[in-house]
Amino acid sequence: MNQQKARRDSLAVILGQIAIALAFIWAVVLLGGGLWRILRNPTVQSSTQSPQVETFAQVQNVPSGVFSYGGSNTWAPIRLKIDSAIQSERLGFQLRFTQPNTSMANSTTAIQMLIDDQLSFVQSDRPIAPAEYRQAEQRGFKLKQIPVAIDGIAIAVNPNLKLPGLTIADLQGIYTGAISNWQELGGPDMAISLFSSPKNDGTAQFFRNDVLGNKAFAQNIEIFSTTTQAIRRLSKTPGGIYYASASTLVPQCSIKTVPIGQGARNFISPQKEPARADCLEQRHQVNLAAFRSGQYPIARYLYVVVKENKALDARAGNAYAEFLLTERGQDAIAQAGFVRIR
Known part of the structure; x- marks a missing residue:
């Protein structure tokens, strides 16, 4: 009898372990897509944790000046809907879109111009490449990408x-x-x-x-x-x-x-x-x-790329990203045909 009871207890333990394992696997299946996105894009998680403000007028730490920026033509609808509105409401914050002299505007040329101190920040339709990170560090600074929309x-x-x-x-x-x-x-x-x-x-x-x-x-x-x-x-x-x-x-x-x-x-x-x-x-x-x-299988983040320091240009890039992450900015991003991330 003692042996039968021991066998039943052992079987119960094994079945319990199997049930726990199956529950864990099912949780992974359900959450896998979300976890994969967060792990693949760690900056997305950090960028959406700060409290969201409603309007451009509520954004803090906005520097004054005229700031040169450039980047991908993918961003053209966003530039059209948002940039002029920001400048109208924040008169001290003025923007000048700058194209490269020898090639068409795109993320690659714009990030290079940022590294070469020709731009304050970049509108990028791709993540920063490892070679770009290394090049910036060789110049004595780091680059940071701030996701603001999904395309x-x-x-x-x-x-x-x-x-x-x-x-x-x-x-x-x-x-x-x-x-x-x-x-x-x-x-x-x-x-x-x-x-x-x-x-x-x-x-x-x-x-x-x-x-x-x-x-x-x-x-x-x-x-x-x-x-x-x-x-x-x-x-x-x-x-x-x-x-x-x-x-x-x-x-x-x-x-x-x-x-x-x-x-x-x-x-x-x-x-x-x-x-x-x-x-x-x-x-x-x-x-x-x-x-x-996530039903549609080909999508990417759009980023504001800035230098990770306390210089005026970096403050301008961070402020621009904050404008886009306001409720008003995210509404305009959706109206331009992109997916809001807040």
């Missing part, structure tokens, strides 16, 4: 191309050159024409790292220095494909965006459904809910 990357094709959607694996095959005809993906028998922004552009770097798994772009890719040029070409190229910020591509009427999924059965559109019949009368809207929830 989805949309994939666009010619409006006449019939295609239900694309998976991440499809995009990898297309942009590395492994897939060269739309027929391979259930479309028409038509060669794929690859369009991209310059390879040193923040969006192109993000796309290569996060979508292509750091694989090289195909050799036959056609580069466009501006999104406007790429959209015009795409609208006239039946087999063309292009990627850019959803805030820029979704409202366009001469092209169409494609639903994207991790697998073939869970395509998510970057625009609100249903599509509007007359785009020119009422533009398509970005599917912010899908980006916010």
Whole structure:
């Protein structure tokens, strides 16, 4: 009898341990996505812990002066909606957008200009690269990135191309050159024409790292220095494909965006459904809910990049980020087609 009781007690202990293990695994499954995002983007957690203020007028420690800034064209809708409003309400805080002399404005050139003391802060559409951190430290200072919004990357094709959607694996095959005809993906028998922004552009770097798994772009890719040029070409190229910020591509009427999924059965559109019949009368809207929830698989943070010191330029960059993180700033970010992080 004592042996049977001991066996029952031992079995009960084992079953209890199994139940605890299963509960732990289930918790990880439920929370994994959120934990992964926080671990991958530790600055996001720290940036959203300070109390949020409502208006630009409530932001503290704002320096006076004229401050030069630059960065990605992805930020253009935010600059248009927010920057002039900040300067109107905080008259002592004036901004001057500065482009590089020898190349197009993008995150890479702007961060280099920040390191070279040509800018006060940067509007970046990608994280700071390890080489940029090292270069700054060699100059005697550190760089800091402050996340202020989430941006989805949309994939666009010619409006006449019939295609239900694309998976991440499809995009990898297309942009590395492994897939060269739309027929391979259930479309028409038509060669794929690859369009991209310059390879040193923040969006192109993000796309290569996060979508292509750091694989090289195909050799036959056609580069466009501006999104406007790429959209015009795409609208006239039946087999063309292009990627850019959803805030820029979704409202366009001469092209169409494609639903994207991790697998073939869970395509998510970057625009609100249903599509509007007359785009020119009422533009398509970005599917912010899908980006916010993580259902749409290609998204990134937008950052304000500053020098991590007590100099006037660093104070200006921190103040600018605080303006964007106010309730008013986050509302304007959502109106511009991006996802608020507060």
